[in-house]
Amino acid sequence: MFLPPRRSLAALAVPLVSATALLAIPASPAAATPVPSIAAAHAAPRVATLVGVRASHHPGLDRVVFEFRGPLPARRSAGYVSRLIADGSGRTVPVAGDAILGLRFGGATGHDNSGRPTYGPARETFALPGVIQVVNAGDFEAELTFGVGLTRKASYRVYTLTRPSRVVVDIKTPQRTVPVRTYFLDSRAYAAGRRPYTAAVSRPVVPPSTARAALQRLFAGPTQAEYAKGLRFVASGATGVRSVVVRDGVAHVGLAGSLAGGGSAFTVADEITPTLKRLPGIHWVKIYDAHGRTERPKGRSDSIPESLEP
Template identity: 90%
Template sequence: MFLPPKRSLAALAVPLVSLTAALAVPLVSLTAAPAAATPVPSNAAVHAAPRVATLVDVRASHQPGLDRVVFEFRGPLPPRRDAGYVSRLIADGSGHTVPVAGDAILGLRFGGATGHDDHGRPTYGPARETLALPGVIQVVNAGDFEAELTFGIGLSRKAPYRVYTLTHPSRVVVDIKTPYRTVPVRTYFLDSRAYAAGRRPYTAAVSRPVTPPSTARGALQRLFAGPTQAEYAKGLRFVASGATGVRSVVVRDGVAHVRLTGSLGSGGSAFTVADEITPTLKRLPGIRWVKIYDAHGRTERPKGRSDSVPESLEP
């Protein structure tokens, strides 16, 4: 089954947030051992290397009842395909944690595959893309090392999935069920073109699907994932101001209390992450004021019904 027009991955301008736990679990193998290499004539000293699958596109779309992510390859299918939920995405080679937005991460590993050409240039586009789908929030590459590709799919929640292959062209398809209701929320990003021209408002709103009843948390999760590729092309940016994520969101008596992680700082700018969080949350029912706290729980006006930011976010 073919999908709507292809979409390529796009890099984000700022760090994104990983909202998962701290330990990794192994992936589950979906295939048998790789096929043996075809030998060259008997007078040769060595056997020819097996043909490597080359990734040429990654795209995603929503279908009835599921989100679908497709990895398309030039040449054969990857002979080894592993998939499974992981608590964090690990970069091949370095072993560092790769940030992925979402409450769950579906890890994928393709053995006998590459995502670059002989000159080291990517063959499928940038390594990260944010998506405005019910389940899939991000698709992130975590490695292209020694004929092995690693990806993480950041999801709004853990859900059943199915992995299968198609040919002509070679594709690995991941269907992730979305058996839950979503509601649209407005998420506000910096409009870099308006800001550069000094033209207010400096923010632009985009729509994101979130699952109730945790709409405030879901809205901020989508905010920290950043703009989609199309939104980025229009000049939208996520200004993090040193924030790496959201530790908690508590709504009480019309006040949303938001505690951030990371080392917050305005850098002398009049526009900070607070200018994105505040309008995003005030669009939700029952929220009239927003108090933002740093990682140490500090804000300028912790009491009363009023907006507040930590001192570190002041210009």
């Protein structure tokens, strides 16, 4: 569970049954009806079912909406966390972004009686100025946990709407952004052997660290609409970017994780290199593995680690 303590913002109303109603017995045995039990009189509270997560940009803010079937979640809490923790396992759940806004919904579920999700993918990427990803970290015992990956910390507001039931998070986006192009694998072109194997999409990033921000967006992966068109992020074992240094026209990119090309003709290097070369002042890209190794560390040339060779 993430770090901020839970705090209840709403309580469910429980129907009350008077003592007279519980003790009243008909005078005629022939007309007697069953006496309701206390358990039946106090019905279990209804649980909100998450049916959709969406995000969009509005003037000055990014808006994330969680839509529920039935009532609103009985409890809602929000706060910035240093990392997103998976409910139950306690493991860190990766979230793209430099800030994570943690959200918890009590009295809510995100799956049906068969265990199938009711709201869509557990991890969804957005091409917005502030919101990069919305990631689920728990759906257990009527408790839902999410993390919203942001470009930076910003003020936010959480409120509710009804008909249908919605929890809305408005996140301020005062920062100026510039568009960059990130390159993903075009799986349909690759399967057909039709070059180029990459397709470019636009992402807003905050200057001046455009190279780092572009790779952050790359590692967040395609949006759902882009995924439906066949775009994919090939990680090749990379779990993230450790560092980006641009010097004398050369971008030096340090990756985290256990890099492995696996004999493929297409690797994460084929996405990083064109993404960075579209930025002003970058003409060559050198990619290093987690141990700081690359094949040609010196000179003005492109370079990849040996582990990414076919």
